[in-house]
Amino acid sequence: MEIYFTIEKTAKAEFKDRGSKFLAYAWPVKTTEQVKECLQEVKKEHPKATHHCFAYRLGTDGLQFRASDDGEPSGTAGKPILGQIDSKQLTDILVVVVRYFGGTLLGAPGLINAYKMSAAMVLQLVPAVQKNIEIKYQLSFDYTILNDVMMVVKQQNCTIHSQELQLFCSMNIGVPKALEEQTLLKLKDIHRLEIRVVSTALL
Known part of the structure; x- marks a missing residue:
């Protein structure tokens, strides 16, 4: 895999079903700390909401993820x-759906549909952006x-x-995975340039 898809903008959408109101938010995030900050922001904005359900996926491999039902029946919201x-x-995305209960129970199928529709609506508002998976390198060289x-x-x-550009320079770069071999060959052709790999999968 040499590319991944994410979002770069935030968005908000609203869905209603039998009196219940669902407000969906989408954020670009890179860390669980950012996820926590966004959740705190939503809870602060909607302190009287019945539920604050969410899901996120992080990393170019997408292996870091979580889905929360926040008190809704298991599997009816986060999933x-x-x-x-x-x-x-x-990936690198958080979607939160805030629910204000409208007095009518929706049942498990109704809840699944409501949270699915809310998430789908907010994701339609933000364009997916294609990005290169990069390998991080540190370059050390003389200013000349x-x-x-x-x-x-x-x-x-x-x-x-x-x-850091002084008499002796240091530079941290992300090399597109698809161009790594070609880039390294060109860099190694430069006399007195030191190259060190820092990480093998950088967002």
Whole structure:
């Protein structure tokens, strides 16, 4: 896998069923800390809501995920929300659906449909963005070869994550996985450039 799909914008949608109101939110997130911050934000905005159900998936491999029913019957809220995230093959995303109870019980099938529809509606509002999976490298070099290094970095569509440009320079870059071999060959052609791999899967 050399690419992944995520979102870059937030969105909000509303769904109603037999008096119950469902407010769905979508956020781009990269860490569980960001997930917690977004959840706190929603709970602060909707302190009187009956439920704050959510699902998220993180990482280019998508292995870090969670689905929460927040008091709804097991499997009726978080799982349908996660199902919508997965149907669009998204990662680095959090979807929260806030429910205000309207007095009529929806039953398990009704709840599953309501949370599924709410998540689907909010995800329709944010375009999926394709991104390269990158390998992170650290480059160390003398300032005199900066132009040569920058030429390769730009040609190979690398991302500069941090840099320190003095007499002796240091640069952390993300190399697109699909172009890794070609990029390394070009970088190794530059005399007196030190290359060190930092991580093998960088978002």
